[in-house]
Amino acid sequence: IPQFSEGYRLRPIELADYKRGALDVLKNLTTVGDISREEFSELVKMWQRNPEIYHTYVIMNPLDKVVAIGSIIIEAKLIHHCGKVGHIEDIAVNSSEQGKRLGLSLIRYLLALGRKNGCYKVILDCDPANEGFYLKCGLSRAGYEMEYRF
Amino acid sequence: IPQFSEGYRLRPIELADYKRGALDVLKNLTTVGDISREEFSELVKMWQRNPEIYHTYVIMNPLDKVVAIGSIIIEAKLIHHCGKVGHIEDIAVNSSEQGKRLGLSLIRYLLALGRKNGCYKVILDCDPANEGFYLKCGLSRAGYEMEYRF
Ligand SMILES: CC(=O)N[C@@H]1[C@@H](O)[C@H](O)[C@@H](COP(=O)(O)O)O[C@@H]1O
Ligand SMILES: CC(=O)N[C@@H]1[C@@H](O)[C@H](O)[C@@H](COP(=O)(O)O)O[C@@H]1O
Numbered sequence: 001i002p003q004f005s006e007g008y009r010l011r012p013i014e015l016a017d018y019k020r021g022a023l024d025v026l027k028n029l030t031t032v033g034d035i036s037r038e039e040f041s042e043l044v045k046m047w048q049r050n051p052e053i054y055h056t057y058v059i060m061n062p063l064d065k066v067v068a069i070g071s072i073i074i075e076a077k078l079i080h081h082c083g084k085v086g087h088i089e090d091i092a093v094n095s096s097e098q099g100k101r102l103g104l105s106l107i108r109y110l111l112a113l114g115r116k117n118g119c120y121k122v123i124l125d126c127d128p129a130n131e132g133f134y135l136k137c138g139l140s141r142a143g144y145e146m147e148y149r150f
Numbered sequence: 151i152p153q154f155s156e157g158y159r160l161r162p163i164e165l166a167d168y169k170r171g172a173l174d175v176l177k178n179l180t181t182v183g184d185i186s187r188e189e190f191s192e193l194v195k196m197w198q199r200n201p202e203i204y205h206t207y208v209i210m211n212p213l214d215k216v217v218a219i220g221s222i223i224i225e226a227k228l229i230h231h232c233g234k235v236g237h238i239e240d241i242a243v244n245s246s247e248q249g250k251r252l253g254l255s256l257i258r259y260l261l262a263l264g265r266k267n268g269c270y271k272v273i274l275d276c277d278p279a280n281e282g283f284y285l286k287c288g289l290s291r292a293g294y295e296m297e298y299r300f
Contacts, residue, residue, distance in 0.1 A: 023228065026229055030230070031229065031231075032230075034231070040232075042232075043226060043232050046226060050203075053200075053203065071227075073225055075223055075239065076196060076197075077221075077239070078173065078176055078193060078240065079179065080180070080182075080183060081184070082183075082193050087225070087237065089225065114298075114300075120299070120300060121300065122297070123297045124296050125273065125292065125296075126296060128294055131296070138298060139296040139298045140298075141294055141296055142275070142295045143275050143295040144275065144276055144277075144291050144293075144294065144295060145291070145292045146274050146275075146284045146285075146289040147290060148261055148271060148273075148287075148289045148290075149270070150265050150270060150271065
């Protein structure tokens with residue numbers, strides 16, 4: 001577990017994080033929409049039923065509010081001798097908590113989790129504006145992300 | 151099912167594709183390694199046990215050899231109102247079968263599968279050298295792929 005500012009801690013997401021601000025933190029990243037407590041619980045339970053694939057972590061502040069969130073999805077492939085790739089997804093840090101290196105700690109933790117789970121690499125996609133942050137986390141540019149939106 | 155050259159067909163991967171050249175096709179993409187029949191079966195069965203997440207398709211030629219392969223992994227997220235994102239992965243076409251638009255048909259099929267499974271977008275990462283192909287498939291550039299290799 002990485003070092004944090006005093007009173008902050010990182011742990012797997014829980015059902016009760018619905019009322020601890022987990023969705024508000026994600027609004028720093030993109031559209032979240034109006035998710036009910038039931039929808040939140042159903043998704044988090046599905047993640048928990050698939051612990052080989054989904055891993056979502058939160059950082060809690062001393063007031064027990066979610067101030068950062070991020071996931072790693074472990075994909076099992078044929079290539080690289082039935083290798084695994086970790087996909088870091090949906091990283092968000094509360095804008096009021098910048099400067100505490102919470103994002104860096106979270107990424108380092110997810111990278112270590114990828115290694116522990118046998119990944120030969122961990123990848124993520126980001127806006128060019130965020131490349132600097134991920135370079136500081138030790139990642140390198142690898143290629144282009146292409147998308148098709150429905 | 152998309153249109154192909156006569157005698158070619160697309161279908162989900164099967165255990166018996168081990169001896170029909172599935173791994174040889176992947177060697178057109180990257181390192182595959184020396185995968186045993188048991189390792190292949192174990193992975194394909196794990197994919198089949200997780201049909202909400204893993205979808206791997208092959209294109210067979212008239213001689214019943216695998217000549218193209220590709221996957222879409224469906225990730226269930228919180229963002230976009232518990233939205234889903236499809237990740238297209240490990241696309242490979244036999245170099246001897248170029249010019250038959252097999253790659254294009256495969257990508258179109260995987261995009262349609264993403265839509266059918268409720269994805270709000272489908273993404274993939276590629277080498278800048280392959281951007282032109284994916285633009286022809288209707289995708290657009292979205293961001294940078296960043297990686298950390300162990
Ligand atoms: C490293 C990281 O957090 N990358 C995120 C990705 O995980 C997220 O799914 C996407 C949402 O963007 P969208 O709302 O435009 O689909 O944004 C960024 O690419
Ligand atoms: C669209 C597509 O097929 N992209 C592939 C990706 O799916 C694959 O996992 C990777 C392997 O590269 P590596 O052997 O360097 O990890 O190559 C390409 O980025």
